Amino acid sequence: MRSRSDDTSDxxxxxxxxxxxxxxxxxxxxxxxxxxxxxxxxxxxxxxEAVDQHLLAHVRNAIAYLxxxxxxxxxxxxxxxxxxxxxxxxxxxxxxxxxxVDVAIFLSSAMLVFxxxxxxxxxxxxxxxxxxxxxxxxxxxxxxxxxxxxPAAFELVHVYVWPASISLVCLATLLGWIRLATAPP
Amino acid sequence: xxxxxxxxxxxxxxxxxALTWLAAVTPVYAALERPCVRVANALLRESADETRALxxxxxxxAAVYLYELRVGSQGRRLERGMHAHGFVELLFIALVxxxxxxxxxxxxxxxxxxxxxxxxxxxxxxxxDVAGWEAEARGAMGLAALSGRPYAIPLGFVAGxxxxxxxxxxxxxxxxxxxxxxxxxxx
Numbered sequence: 313m314r315s316r317s318d319d320t321s322d323x324x325x326x327x328x329x330x331x332x333x334x335x336x337x338x339x340x341x342x343x344x345x346x347x348x349x350x351x352x353x354x355x356x357x358x359x360x361e362a363v364d365q366h367l368l369a370h371v372r373n374a375i376a377y378l379x380x381x382x383x384x385x386x387x388x389x390x391x392x393x394x395x396x397x398x399x400x401x402x403x404x405x406x407x408x409x410x411x412x413v414d415v416a417i418f419l420s421s422a423m424l425v426f427x428x429x430x431x432x433x434x435x436x437x438x439x440x441x442x443x444x445x446x447x448x449x450x451x452x453x454x455x456x457x458x459x460x461x462x463p464a465a466f467e468l469v470h471v472y473v474w475p476a477s478i479s480l481v482c483l484a485t486l487l488g489w490i491r492l493a494t495a496p497p
Numbered sequence: 498x499x500x501x502x503x504x505x506x507x508x509x510x511x512x513x514x515a516l517t518w519l520a521a522v523t524p525v526y527a528a529l530e531r532p533c534v535r536v537a538n539a540l541l542r543e544s545a546d547e548t549r550a551l552x553x554x555x556x557x558x559a560a561v562y563l564y565e566l567r568v569g570s571q572g573r574r575l576e577r578g579m580h581a582h583g584f585v586e587l588l589f590i591a592l593v594x595x596x597x598x599x600x601x602x603x604x605x606x607x608x609x610x611x612x613x614x615x616x617x618x619x620x621x622x623x624x625x626d627v628a629g630w631e632a633e634a635r636g637a638m639g640l641a642a643l644s645g646r647p648y649a650i651p652l653g654f655v656a657g658x659x660x661x662x663x664x665x666x667x668x669x670x671x672x673x674x675x676x677x678x679x680x681x682x683x684x
Contacts (some may be wrong), residue, residue: 318564334612340674340675343674344671344674344675347674348667348669348672351658351663351666351670352654352655352657352658354657355657355658355661355663356653356654356656356657357657358657358660359656359657359660360663365618365677392517408660408661409660409661409662414661414662414663415661415662415663415666417663418663418666418667419666419669419670420665421670422666422669422670422673422674426674435607452664468521472517472518472520472521475584475662475665476510476514477511479513479588479665479669480506480510480667482666482669483505483506483509483592483669483673484502484503484506485668486669486673487502487505487506487673487677488499488502490673490677491499491501491502
């Protein structure tokens with residue numbers, strides 16, 4: 313018989329049936345409902361024109377600007393024009409789905425509803441944004457280079473490789489954070 | 498990060514990698530989309546002077562949605578390329594396969610409710626597409642774009658979800674929230 317505190321450090325390994333008590337299940341359902349409400353609400357917030365103009369537009373411009381500056385020493389004809397990054401003659405436009413903000417919101421929402429200390433939740437949200445934005449920036453860099461050098465590889469990497477990689481990073485981040493947040497002091 | 502977390506992440510990477518490869522070389526996404534299309538079609542509103550139909554048809558080695566709207570004597574048929582909403586389902590399958598299993602009610606509940614949630618997310622994203630095609634078809638027929646809704650429920654709440662590929666994180670968060678038992682908050 314494992315103790316409650318033993319269970320907390322167990323990352324989905326061998327959960328037992330004693331968890332199926334009504335109060336635990338009610339809390340679980342509430343957490344899932346809260347998570348869905350958060351992601352639906354926040355993803356709709358990203359569609360609000362004021363948010364797009366005053367926040368997301370700056371993020372898109374900043375990503376394009378930074379990507380061009382990182383790639384410029386290594387490639388010819390690299391520059392940013394607003395939300396577009398030109399490498400050679402090929403341009404990649406940074407749209408909202410390319411910023412990583414949506415992914416970071418979805419990941420940090422899971423941390424916000426997980427019953428950990430609030431300090432750990434806030435640390436998790438900051439870490440989620442940092443990890444996702446850095447990973448997404450690496451994605452933008454590789455896609456800019458592939459778009460100019462190998463359009464066929466661009467399609468494969470854009471549609472299959474990066475979505476899978478970002479999902480993996482998010483899963484590892486979430487599991488790692490839960491491990492840290494629920495570790496004994 | 499612990500070895501256990503890395504082990505789960507590695508298994509997830511392996512299974513999801515294999516599934517996405519399978520999806521790239523075989524029509525897996527079309528097979529996953531078909532039940533969603535059936536449900537989205539069954540939920541379409543119909544009245545005496547308005548009929549709607551949604552189907553998925555093979556076209557040049559790929560699949561396309563066919564959306565047909567008839568309003569009185571006017572009709573419009575739209576053909577649109579298939580969206581791979583099934584990636585959300587593949588993510589969920591990979592997570593289930595990557596989880597160290599014991600036969601427990603908790604995991605059984607997570608599997609059943611997670612599958613239902615994932616299917617609902619895919620159907621809602623498709624219904625959101627259909628709402629857009631309805632407006633497009635009405636505009637092409639010279640009718641007010643927002644004069645009719647294809648579904649009884651308003652779909653505005655999924656508009657944001659539909660615009661982002663981050664919907665794939667819903668099964669990850671759901672599975673993690675449900676299968677990992679939290680301890681009492683400290684600190």
